[in-house]
Amino acid sequence: MDFKPKIIGFLCNWCSYAGADLAGVSRIQYPPNIRIIRLMCSGRVEPYFIFEALKSGIDGVIIMGCHPGECHYMTGNYEAEMKYQLLKSLLTYVDLDNRISLEWVSASEGIRFAEVVTNFTNSIQKLGPSPLKKIDKDSELLFNLNALQIAANDYRLRALIGRKRKILDEGNVYNKKYPKEKFEDLQETAIYDEYQKNRIILYLKKENLSVKDLSERLSIAPNKILEYIVDLRGEGLIDLKDIQELTPYYTAKQEA
Amino acid sequence: MDEIRIGVFVCHCGTNIAGFVDIASVEEYVKTLPHVVFTQRNLYTCSETGLLAIKNGIEENKLNRVIVAACTPRTHEPLFRGICSEMGLNPYFFEFVNIREQCSWVHQKDREKATLKARDLIRMGVARAALLEPLEKFQIDVKPSTLIIGGGISGMTAASNLANQGFEAIIVEKDIELGGQLRHHHKLYPGNMDSQEILSIIEEILKNPKIIVHTSSKIKDIDGYIGNFDITILKDEEEIKFGVGTIIVATGTDLLKPKGLYNYDGKKVITQKELELLFKKDQFNFKNIVMIQCVGSRNKERPYCSSICCMTAMKNARYIKEKNPDAEIIILNRDIYTSGTYQETYYRDARKMGIIFSRYNESKLPKVSEESVIYFNESMKEEIEIKYDLVVLSTPLISYGESKELSKMLKVPIDEFGFFLEAHVKLRPVDFSNDGIFVCGTCKWPANVPESISQGYAAASRVTRIISKDSFTVEGATAWIDQDKCVTCEICLKKCAYKAITRDEEERVIVRTVLCKGCGVCATTCPQHAIEIRHYTDNQVESQITALLEGDLVE
Ligand SMILES: Cc1cc2nc3c(=O)[nH]c(=O)nc-3n(C[C@H](O)[C@H](O)[C@H](O)COP(=O)(O)OP(=O)(O)OC[C@H]3O[C@@H](n4cnc5c(N)ncnc54)[C@H](O)[C@@H]3O)c2cc1C
Ligand code: SF4
Ligand code: SF4
Ligand code: SF4
Ligand code: FES
Numbered sequence: 001m002d003f004k005p006k007i008i009g010f011l012c013n014w015c016s017y018a019g020a021d022l023a024g025v026s027r028i029q030y031p032p033n034i035r036i037i038r039l040m041c042s043g044r045v046e047p048y049f050i051f052e053a054l055k056s057g058i059d060g061v062i063i064m065g066c067h068p069g070e071c072h073y074m075t076g077n078y079e080a081e082m083k084y085q086l087l088k089s090l091l092t093y094v095d096l097d098n099r100i101s102l103e104w105v106s107a108s109e110g111i112r113f114a115e116v117v118t119n120f121t122n123s124i125q126k127l128g129p130s131p132l133k134k135i136d137k138d139s140e141l142l143f144n145l146n147a148l149q150i151a152a153n154d155y156r157l158r159a160l161i162g163r164k165r166k167i168l169d170e171g172n173v174y175n176k177k178y179p180k181e182k183f184e185d186l187q188e189t190a191i192y193d194e195y196q197k198n199r200i201i202l203y204l205k206k207e208n209l210s211v212k213d214l215s216e217r218l219s220i221a222p223n224k225i226l227e228y229i230v231d232l233r234g235e236g237l238i239d240l241k242d243i244q245e246l247t248p249y250y251t252a253k254q255e256a
Numbered sequence: 257m258d259e260i261r262i263g264v265f266v267c268h269c270g271t272n273i274a275g276f277v278d279i280a281s282v283e284e285y286v287k288t289l290p291h292v293v294f295t296q297r298n299l300y301t302c303s304e305t306g307l308l309a310i311k312n313g314i315e316e317n318k319l320n321r322v323i324v325a326a327c328t329p330r331t332h333e334p335l336f337r338g339i340c341s342e343m344g345l346n347p348y349f350f351e352f353v354n355i356r357e358q359c360s361w362v363h364q365k366d367r368e369k370a371t372l373k374a375r376d377l378i379r380m381g382v383a384r385a386a387l388l389e390p391l392e393k394f395q396i397d398v399k400p401s402t403l404i405i406g407g408g409i410s411g412m413t414a415a416s417n418l419a420n421q422g423f424e425a426i427i428v429e430k431d432i433e434l435g436g437q438l439r440h441h442h443k444l445y446p447g448n449m450d451s452q453e454i455l456s457i458i459e460e461i462l463k464n465p466k467i468i469v470h471t472s473s474k475i476k477d478i479d480g481y482i483g484n485f486d487i488t489i490l491k492d493e494e495e496i497k498f499g500v501g502t503i504i505v506a507t508g509t510d511l512l513k514p515k516g517l518y519n520y521d522g523k524k525v526i527t528q529k530e531l532e533l534l535f536k537k538d539q540f541n542f543k544n545i546v547m548i549q550c551v552g553s554r555n556k557e558r559p560y561c562s563s564i565c566c567m568t569a570m571k572n573a574r575y576i577k578e579k580n581p582d583a584e585i586i587i588l589n590r591d592i593y594t595s596g597t598y599q600e601t602y603y604r605d606a607r608k609m610g611i612i613f614s615r616y617n618e619s620k621l622p623k624v625s626e627e628s629v630i631y632f633n634e635s636m637k638e639e640i641e642i643k644y645d646l647v648v649l650s651t652p653l654i655s656y657g658e659s660k661e662l663s664k665m666l667k668v669p670i671d672e673f674g675f676f677l678e679a680h681v682k683l684r685p686v687d688f689s690n691d692g693i694f695v696c697g698t699c700k701w702p703a704n705v706p707e708s709i710s711q712g713y714a715a716a717s718r719v720t721r722i723i724s725k726d727s728f729t730v731e732g733a734t735a736w737i738d739q740d741k742c743v744t745c746e747i748c749l750k751k752c753a754y755k756a757i758t759r760d761e762e763e764r765v766i767v768r769t770v771l772c773k774g775c776g777v778c779a780t781t782c783p784q785h786a787i788e789i790r791h792y793t794d795n796q797v798e799s800q801i802t803a804l805l806e807g808d809l810v811e
Binding site: 006008013017018020021023024025027028029030032035036037038039040041043044045046047048049052053056057058069072073074075076079083114153154155156158159161162163166 | 328354363365366372373376671753789794798
């Protein structure tokens with residue numbers, strides 16, 4: 001059977017949704033795969049929505065908002081872009097980053113709306129069905145995606161993104177302005193660390209493991225694993241379970 | 257909780273929808289969805305008959321959720337919400353599904369897929385409808401008065417218009433008197449009217465008991481929201497406080513002083529404004545005049561066209577020529593902008609009068625020396641030297657430095673050049689997106705007097721829409737903070753572009769609902785997930801996502 005992508009579009013009410021309406025009024029034809037969810041602003045798009053969509057087997061997700069400087073709520077689209085970049089970075093770890101897209105479409109760009117949707121649909125068509133469509137509950141992909149979702153939902157990354165603009169524009173608590181590239185490096189590292197830490201937690205929820213076990217499962221050097229373990233214990237998310245033949249075994253607290 | 261009873265009204269819109277979507281099969285399908293107790297197809301749901309059908313549907317089937325699958329909520333939602341209200345159903349229990357603009361009209365060649373899509377979209381709407389919650393729009397009192405910042409022609413026009421309708425207007429002007437740029441003008445294009453004639457409005461204003469004028473005053477603080485702004489001004493060092501219901505920003509512009517450009521000295525090389533002052537004082541006595549256009553505009557630093565300088569230069573050149581036909585006037589320009597019939601004729605006549613227009617190129621700017629101007633003539637492709645006894649520079653309107661501070665106090669945006677940004681160029685040209693604040697005149701973008709006056713009228717009429725009523729209805733779909741989850745980190749507080757989030761007396765972080773627009777930025781930012789956006793809750797959005805995939809099981 002030929003593949004018919006299912007695509008969700010999150011559209012802001014003021015520009016992109018109006019642009020979609022204009023495409024309709026102008027009878028511009030485009031592929032029928034997209035299902036639109038209307039939100040007031042692209043800034044309302046929770047990274048978590050996209051994880052939910054991908055996990056349930058949606059083939060592609062596109063977010064659309066007003067052009068920079070034109071958001072009905074002034075800066076909602078900049079917020080959307082920051083969250084989108086976070087998502088993009090997270091999803092590269094599971095190779096799903098090319099299934100999401102962010103585009104600016106104004107209320108007068110009916111033609112552009114149709115083009116954007118057509119191009120995105122074609123690109124998803126080429127990629128083929130989402131690997132999450134027919135997947136068993138224990139697959140590694142789903143496991144990793146869950147770890148990423150928790151990382152995206154968690155306090156650390158959200159607070160980092162939440163403070164990003166302020167840190168870049170006004171400087172940190174020491175009034176030191178951060179160069180953008182430096183912040184981006186820091187953000188990438190934070191994303192990576194949070195991802196790996198959440199993978200550790202998920203593994204330890206399933207069974208008790210040693211540093212060596214974890215090192216093999218995550219393909220990460222033992223000394224790095226040890227660092228994470230120290231952090232996670234400090235945060236009270238995991239515990240030492242027991243020691244067998246001098247090797248410590250860890251477990252995750254269920255509420256973690 | 258009461259049983260959820262959803263009614264779905266699927267619209268044919270004549271053949272607009274029914275021509276491309278198999279509506280009958282859609283209706284059959286919708287009947288199978290959870291909580292749907294009633295379905296109906298309507299030829300035109302928005303017609304009298306259609307609306308009556310919804311009313312009867314609600315009554316006869318005890319519906320507590322209503323879905324219309326039809327056109328776009330952007331045009332028809334208020335209508336259907338109104339019907340729900342009429343029937344005693346909270347309007348937020350209404351859900352719109354767009355199967356026309358975003359389905360039947362854009363998939364006209366594929367009936368089968370359009371039909372499937374309509375089914376999906378309605379299924380998503382049904383899932384969401386089941387989770388909708390009633391919300392209250394609430395009313396706030398409105399003070400029937402307006403603060404007008406800036407007493408130029410646009411601000412004065414707005415003030416006098418409001419006062420003549422019986423509303424109080426308070427003008428705050430930083431200068432020692434009213435009038436703005438017009439005070440320095442000589443004659444005015446179009447029509448050659450004396451600027452003093454237009455300025456007679458000042459007397460009217462000062463006499464009008466409905467208008468209070470504060471000159472030599474500046475805004476110190478603005479607090480509150482539509483209907484109830486609290487204003488503090490500084491008038492000669494003295495603080496004055498008062499309240500108003502609405503605000504109009506009419507702060508106009510400064511004119512660029514061409515310091516360091518073309519040997520500007522204010523004597524032999526002057527600006528158009530200074531030239532007009534010479535006319536007014538009857539001190540003009542020059543014969544060989546060179547005018548240079550686009551001085552400090554349409555360049556890298558200020559890429560915009562100031563729009564009034566071409567006409568101003570011609571106006572003044574013509575005046576000189578009329579007084580003294582022997583005067584030699586050359587206007588060096590990059591292009592001449594004369595839109596519309598009047599201005600183009602004005603230009604042609606100027607040429608007939610013997611005023612010379614000659615083009616230079618941005619890459620080879622003219623040079624002004626002690627006695628002559630040397631420029632590269634674009635048409636002849638050669639350098640030309642002209643002797644002068646006066647050079648007049650046409651410099652652009654630029655924003656006042658303090659606009660930035662003002663924009664922060666008002667929480668409204670300005671662009672990179674310091675001009676105020678309206679809510680929408682075409683649809684809401686004199687509104688800000690913040691409720692109750694409006695803008696007119698050149699502080700928004702360079703404009704001439706007729707344009708500034710029209711904008712003054714426009715702003716006044718937008719204001720009366722609000723202050724002619726005793727109260728204003730505020731949107732119910734706003735943010736709400738769960739105090740059990742909030743750790744008062746204040747990240748959201750800084751994110752809200754409307755400053756709607758503050759600390760209350762008990763130091764809790766709360767949303768001031770009247771200020772909140774429901775954009776959702778705070779919610780997606782809060783690290784604790786403590787903020788809920790009413791009517792677009794996480795659960796409601798998630799239900800739409802999951803409902804989409806459930807479809808695969810059915811098909
Ligand atoms: C040399 C020249 C010649 C022109 N000739 C013509 C012409 O012939 N015909 C024509 O149609 N147009 C002409 N114009 C354009 C015309 O001047 C403007 O269109 C008009 O003056 C705009 O009116 P306004 O009320 O918007 O702004 P303004 O006239 O600039 O008035 C704004 C007022 O706000 C006050 N203000 C500013 N900031 C604050 C603040 N923070 N607090 C309190 N008060 C503040 C200012 O002091 C000023 O009084 C000319 C312009 C120039 C520069
Ligand atoms: S409700 Fe909308 S879709 Fe239905 S008839 Fe009216 S305009 Fe057409
Ligand atoms: S961001 Fe969240 S936790 Fe922080 S103050 Fe706002 S509501 Fe509270
Ligand atoms: S929803 Fe938007 S306007 Fe309302 S408090 Fe949050 S950020 Fe501010
Ligand atoms: S309203 Fe369109 S992006 Fe904010």
